[in-house]
């Protein structure tokens with residue numbers, strides 16, 4: 240009987256820590272991300288989710304330990320893209336924002352145009368290609384930010400609370416988009432305050448507290464295993480920061 244193939248490793252953090260002056264934002268941790276995973280990061284405000292995403296992406300250097308990008312056989316290092324909590328849009332049209340991202344990555348002009356059209360279609364914004372990006376609604380801007388990242392053809396897409404500032408319908412649209420992109424084979428790492436979203440999207444959930452990775456489990460086990468007390472409290476919505484939205488996410 241043949242063994243199931245082990246998905247290749249894409250990124251690993253090895254004893255990686257991040258310090259901002261006096262703030263230890265990330266205590267030394269080990270984390271391995273493999274192809275096809277959907278890793279959802281949960282934890283209270285300030286627990287280190289954004290910092291972990293940025294460290295995985297390489298946007299902040301590790302002040303201790305190291306980050307390793309693992310190349311697939313015969314390929315270059317995995318390509319990465321990140322979508323931020325509040326998408327930064329240049330005062331240009333929607334399509335120019337996507338094309339600029341591609342230009343910055345050195346994609347040739349004809350290919351930029353092709354990928355831009357494809358990406359705007361992908362997120363349902365083809366009809367708004369010429370609209371100033373800053374004039375789009377919050378949900379549309381977040382979809383545009385995903386289009387801009389997706390156009391780069393990343394093997395790993397990182398998203399920092401992409402639905403945080405959206406109304407319920409825009410939240411659903413963005414969540415469905417992330418689900419589709421992951422289903423097509425893109426590895427996804429995403430932070431969220433919505434446990435229901437973690438349940439729906441994740442293959443694996445990591446719980447962070449005060450810069451430490453406290454729990455890192457397959458999604459099924461995360462919601463059924465006995466977890467450390469802080470994580471259990473978090474799941475029960477007993478932490479003071481949790482609002483009705485996060486608590487309702489458990490349903």
Ligand SMILES: Nc1ncnc2c1ncn2[C@@H]1O[C@H](COP(=O)(O)OP(=O)(O)OP(=O)(O)O)[C@@H](O)[C@H]1O
Pocket residue numbers: 259262263264282283284285286287288289290291
């Ligand atoms: N550039 C920075 N300079 C100084 N401190 C920082 C910086 N970025 C993050 N921190 C601190 O690091 C800690 C972790 O912040 P981080 O943004 O990673 O948390 P988070 O879990 O993403 O929070 P939230 O859910 O509110 O977005 C916090 O104490 C934060 O104030």
